[in-house]
Amino acid sequence: MTTGFFWDELCFWHSGGNYALTAPVGGYVQPLASGGLPESPETKRRFKNLMDVTGLSRELFCASALAANEEELLRVHPIEYLAAFKELSDHGGGELGLRTPFGQGSFEIACLSSGLVLGAVGSVMTGQVENAYALSRPPGHHCLPDKPNGFCLLNNIAIAIEAGLSEKLFSRVAVVDWDVHHGNGTEAIFYDRPEVLTISIHQERNYPLTTGAFEDRGSGNGEGTNLNIPLPPGTGEAGYLLAMDALVLPNLRAFKPDLIIVACGFDASGVDPLSRMLAGSSTFRAMTRQVMDAAKDLCDGRVVMAHEGGYSELHVPFCGHAVMEELSGSSVTADDPVAARIAGQQPGEDFDAMVEARIKAMREAL
Numbered sequence: 001m002t003t004g005f006f007w008d009e010l011c012f013w014h015s016g017g018n019y020a021l022t023a024p025v026g027g028y029v030q031p032l033a034s035g036g037l038p039e040s041p042e043t044k045r046r047f048k049n050l051m052d053v054t055g056l057s058r059e060l061f062c063a064s065a066l067a068a069n070e071e072e073l074l075r076v077h078p079i080e081y082l083a084a085f086k087e088l089s090d091h092g093g094g095e096l097g098l099r100t101p102f103g104q105g106s107f108e109i110a111c112l113s114s115g116l117v118l119g120a121v122g123s124v125m126t127g128q129v130e131n132a133y134a135l136s137r138p139p140g141h142h143c144l145p146d147k148p149n150g151f152c153l154l155n156n157i158a159i160a161i162e163a164g165l166s167e168k169l170f171s172r173v174a175v176v177d178w179d180v181h182h183g184n185g186t187e188a189i190f191y192d193r194p195e196v197l198t199i200s201i202h203q204e205r206n207y208p209l210t211t212g213a214f215e216d217r218g219s220g221n222g223e224g225t226n227l228n229i230p231l232p233p234g235t236g237e238a239g240y241l242l243a244m245d246a247l248v249l250p251n252l253r254a255f256k257p258d259l260i261i262v263a264c265g266f267d268a269s270g271v272d273p274l275s276r277m278l279a280g281s282s283t284f285r286a287m288t289r290q291v292m293d294a295a296k297d298l299c300d301g302r303v304v305m306a307h308e309g310g311y312s313e314l315h316v317p318f319c320g321h322a323v324m325e326e327l328s329g330s331s332v333t334a335d336d337p338v339a340a341r342i343a344g345q346q347p348g349e350d351f352d353a354m355v356e357a358r359i360k361a362m363r364e365a366l
Contacts, residue, residue: 003328004132012041015103043316065119067111075162100148125169170258179265182212192222204230233276239355266310270342285322
């Protein structure tokens, strides 16, 4: 098995400017030591570095990619938004939307981030690799066509999907978003599109507060091709894997995609500062296996993962390493230093039963 890993050092250079947490400096006692957003480069850089140190990188096809060009961007984002983004980026940076500050040069870096996902999709669909991971930064799943949102400046996955459809690399594609926050941007872009199935598993009412309801199922020709799975704070590994088995996998099988793209956020981690879930590296490994098994049956194993959130510099590298072990079939491992802690904090039988009842109710309502 050949697994692609698309990354570029320049993506680590994207800056949120002079921000502390998600409010401008002045709203808190003092700026963060990192001088920017919790969406910092360190989680991603340490993910790549851990694979270099363990030797897993040497088993992968590692590459950068061309930045997304204007034609590719315009399939998703209007020229007015792109022009405003480029203008501000060229003159020191600023903010165009909610919680999306950026610094000098971030327009070009965001285009490269989208390009990494484009490269991953292209390499899988042309048979260069069997599956692939794009270490995309800035992330993309919150970005709307005309408005950045939640650290996301371009919708990387949507740009890659539109390019693949235009180039006839595939005709049906499914997005499985397990970032802990609702993938509202991807949902909005494809809400009425029958050729794109969007599924989001997320902590309910985390971010955004007003999106991600189970009842939102798509509209028009896209009715039934959007599925939100909001889970309560405190859901652990058992709840995530049950949601995959009972809701995600049956919908993938019914849809029969030519490609599965995973919006791979690691912020459901039990030690993530921006969520209250209890997923471990073992959870992400198991969900990766579930998706790969489904893809083997449905689309010749074609899976692309695009990096989204994840804000624990300690844990993201080990969650990412676990995913890459599974994706590549490697025997190279990295012992997770907080695995025992997260395992010991898993919810009890009563809570698991409540989550199971909620998932069963969602399944019966479909």
